[in-house]
Amino acid sequence: xxxxxxxxxxxxxxxxxxxxxxxxxxxxxxxxxxxxxxxxxxxxxxxxxxxxxxxxxxxxxxxxxxxxxxxxxxxxxxxxxxxxxxxxxxxxxxxxxxxxxxxxxxxxxxxxxxxxxxxxxxxxxxxxxxxxxxxxxxxxxxxxxxxxxxxxxxxxxxxxxxxxxxxxxxxxxxxxxxxxxxxxxxxxxxxxxxxxxxxxxxxxxxxxxxxxxxxxxxxxxxxxxxxxxxxxxxxxxxx
Numbered sequence: 001x002x003x004x005x006x007x008x009x010x011x012x013x014x015x016x017x018x019x020x021x022x023x024x025x026x027x028x029x030x031x032x033x034x035x036x037x038x039x040x041x042x043x044x045x046x047x048x049x050x051x052x053x054x055x056x057x058x059x060x061x062x063x064x065x066x067x068x069x070x071x072x073x074x075x076x077x078x079x080x081x082x083x084x085x086x087x088x089x090x091x092x093x094x095x096x097x098x099x100x101x102x103x104x105x106x107x108x109x110x111x112x113x114x115x116x117x118x119x120x121x122x123x124x125x126x127x128x129x130x131x132x133x134x135x136x137x138x139x140x141x142x143x144x145x146x147x148x149x150x151x152x153x154x155x156x157x158x159x160x161x162x163x164x165x166x167x168x169x170x171x172x173x174x175x176x177x178x179x180x181x182x183x184x185x186x187x188x189x190x191x192x193x194x195x196x197x198x199x200x201x202x203x204x205x206x207x208x209x210x211x212x213x214x215x216x217x218x219x220x221x222x223x224x225x226x227x228x229x230x231x232x233x234x235x236x237x238x239x
Contacts, residue, residue, distance in 0.1 A: 009045070017097060019123065034058070041061050041063050042066060042120070059077065066085055081110055103125070159215070162215040193231060
């Protein structure tokens with residue numbers, strides 16, 4: 001298969017590095033370049049750039065986008081269209097190349113495009129899954145699980161640094177707890193929940209809030225308070 005990846009961002013560069021080791025013929029192009037004679041064109045560009053770029057491309061090859069939130073109508077006027085969205089974070093090959101073996105990837109499209117999306121996913125080791133519902137909800141779930149987990153680790157590290165731990169050591173110190181908590185939660189998040197909210201320890205929760213304010217970290221209450229309420233609600237659902 002001849003694959004043209006368009007978009008030199010973190011995702012495009014990572015997919016190019018991974019697919020270059022495969023039997024496929026792969027090229028990586030910037031947005032201003034036009035592919036020659038590929039079988040498949042994969043758009044690895046921000047959501048807002050997909051429709052204008054698709055409109056510039058010659059109709060013929062299968063056209064895929066890698067957006068999690070967009071439907072296929074952004075690929076008009078092409079008719080052999082689909083999507084391939086790996087459910088993984090891509091910091092760029094300079095930072096790290098993720099192991100994609102067994103990682104889910106949302107795929108969709110017309111029959112030929114869907115077959116090509118599945119073939120590329122298989123080459124990368126991805127587990128292709130069709131998501132039949134609202135793609136915006138799918139992508140919101142991905143953002144909450146992925147991006148917000150990073151935001152929470154940053155907030156936790158800030159609080160830990162305020163307690164006296166060197167700031168450059170705080171994320172690594174918290175990482176084993178965060179990673180194990182996520183692993184424990186996979187079978188059942190509610191069953192895996194621990195901590196003061198799960199055991200109804202309102203005195204400790206109040207102490208946390210007081211300490212954050214006294215340390216000049218009152219802005220973290222905008223995370224701490226609603227997440228504590230969510231944790232309490234989770235616990236109450238299970239009695």
